[in-house]
Amino acid sequence: MINKRKRLTSFCTANLIKKSKETHPLTWRLNKEGNAILLNEYIQKDGYNAVKRTLNKLSPNEVITKIKESGLKGRGGAGFITGIKWSLTNEKSLLLCNADEMEPNTYKDRLFLEQEPHLLIEGMIIAAYANNSKKGYIFIRGEYIDAINIINVAIKEARKKKFLGKNILNSEFSFDICVHSGAGRYICGEETALINSLEGHRANPRRKPPFPGQIGAWGKPTVINNVETFCNIPAIINYGLNWYQNLCLPGSEDYGTKLMGCSGKVKNPGLWEFPMGITAREIFEDFAGGMINGYKLKAWQPGGSSTGILLPKHLQVKMCSNGIRKLGTRIGTASLLAIDDTINIVSLLKNIEKFFYRESCGWCTPCREGLPWIVNILKNLENNKGKYKDLDILIDLTNQLTNGKTFCALAPGAIEPLRSAIKYFRIDFDKLMV
Ligand SMILES: Cc1cc2nc3c(=O)[nH]c(=O)nc-3n(C[C@H](O)[C@H](O)[C@H](O)COP(=O)(O)O)c2cc1C
Ligand code: SF4
Incomplete structure (x- = not known):
């Protein structure tokens, strides 16, 4: 089943620029065909080194401190600092990965799920170790059928090689992951509605506080992060804080890189990994190629349907939280939508x-x-x-x-x-x- 169908997301291989693990930690492993990177290839390409390093050299608290100091912000939309979230969580937590991804015009998590499933698993193992979790769930949008198949194959592979299960790599640490497919509702992406849905209840959000870190799924402290957030973790462990913090462009208060997309009537719609702080104009003109002949850009949205509508004159804005905030909206999922002049x-x-x-x-x-x-x-x-x-x-x-x-x-x-x-x-x- 896997690798046979040309995937929609394969257009995102971004062969426009030379990629390396130092400059494109999230996507350097991808191939042009858009095939899933399964275990052997993942290991050949540095895969699971961060798990080995973590289990051999770091205590759970040291991992939390590293992630906190890196300044990594959640990539699910709200932008909360990941290490702070982890440090506020009570001991013995459950780990949840939010793969609901139903924001219209957003398809970044799908890329990781379909093409780099082991990167997500590796990030989750490290997060589980830091947060003392034995059990993790990936709550995945029901329509992502290929992604569900691929992630299940990858989990089986990881169990076979002892990256998941009891006594991971012969350490004291045990952790396993269960995939739960949702019924395809946008509200299931809201973290507490997701928890209700996972427990088998109607997907209504819960009152906060208590936050999931205190009382989450089945009454247990629960750490919940977005797919892309977990995918950032292995490289931070492998290459360190300085490297991570220097990846972004000057002026950005967000560190690292991020998947950003552009769609609508543009010449080359796609999804690319960019340093935080790249301008929307560079994405729109240099990577998406500008508008198809005969169409003019009338307006655009920076990060999904729940973000504000902006004008062409705003394209010089930096794609990072502080840049976009100045225009009164949010970076959201960083998937630009070009709205052309034929649209009412x-x-x-x-x-x-x-x-x-x-x-x-x-x-x-x-x-x-x-x-x-x-x-x-x-x-x-x-x-x-x-x-x-x-x-x-x-x-x-x-x-x-x-x-x-x-x-x-x-x-x-x-x-x-x-x-x-x-x-x-x-x-x-x-x-x-x-
Ligand atoms: C209506 C609604 C839908 C959401 N959908 C998603 C989603 O599909 N994926 C996601 O990661 N976060 C989504 N969020 C944000 C989550 O509630 C939560 O902030 C996020 O999963 C935390 O992960 P992070 O800290 O790694 O970003 C949604 C929030 C709201 C209010
Ligand atoms: S809780 Fe209220 S704001 Fe949130 S989706 Fe339900 S009805 Fe809408």
Whole structure:
């Protein structure tokens, strides 16, 4: 099954630039065909050296200190410092990998799952050792069927060679991983909804605090990280803090590299590993090749559908949290979407909000009632049935669905593109109202 089908993600091999393990720690092992790197090839390419180093030379606390000092931030969207999360977790935890990846226009975790499954497993083993976990789960989006098959094959291979299971590499440390496929809901990516879903309950987010690090899955302290976050760990252990912190470009407050994508009507859509702090213009022009002839860039989103809409003049921004924050939005999953001049902004927003309305878990009133209301208004505007007060109501709703007013961050994410679209394209809304 594995390696036969040309994978969608194979376009991301980024053969535009010469890669090495020092410059591209996440992707240097990839091949042009997009085939999975299975155990033998992974070991030939330095695989599991970081696990050996960890088990032979480091205590769990030393690993946590290293990861904390590296400044690695979670790659799941919220950007929390990984080592701090680990240091706040009570002893004897469960380890969860968030591979739900349902943010529209986002496919970075899929690359690791389909092509570098052992990199994820290696990162999880080191995290488990640091956090005193015996059991780990990969909660994976149900539609990622190839990824589920591949990661299961890799787990079996790792068990055979004693990288997983009892007394890993004849050490005192034991750890194993179970793959759990979700039913394909965006809300399952929210960490506490994921925990509910894993336990077999309805995927509603839980109240925080207590945070998963204190009381998580089945009442146990639980460390939860994104796929890409785990994939950063082995190289930090192998090459050290200085190297890691020098990977980013000047001006970036985030260290290391990151998978970043670009899609839409561009000449060369793709996914690449870049140093934090590269400009959006470089990604858009030098790597994605700019717009296909006949299309003009009208707007863009920096990191998935829950991030704000920006203008072409903003392309000089640095792709890192501090850079994008200055424009009032978030780096999110760093998957740029080029919105071309044939696209009606109101229709685009209607589609985006429809996605969030469908994926809302319905637990809290502002989100459950507010999102369908937004969709209805946008639908009416799109069909030239807009009313004079519609824009005021939309603006009011964007103020009602902000952080702190809803139970989780789904609704605040949902209104981010709407708020920015009204800011930059108000005229498109105004002309549709009677
Ligand atoms: C609605 C919603 C969906 C989310 N989806 C994902 C997801 O698919 N993958 C992910 O890693 N984090 C997702 N998150 C963020 C997680 O709640 C959590 O912050 C993350 O898994 C922590 O990992 P990190 O610290 O390594 O980034 C989502 C958050 C929200 C509010
Ligand atoms: S904001 Fe939406 S998704 Fe989050 S708890 Fe409330 S209803 Fe559910």
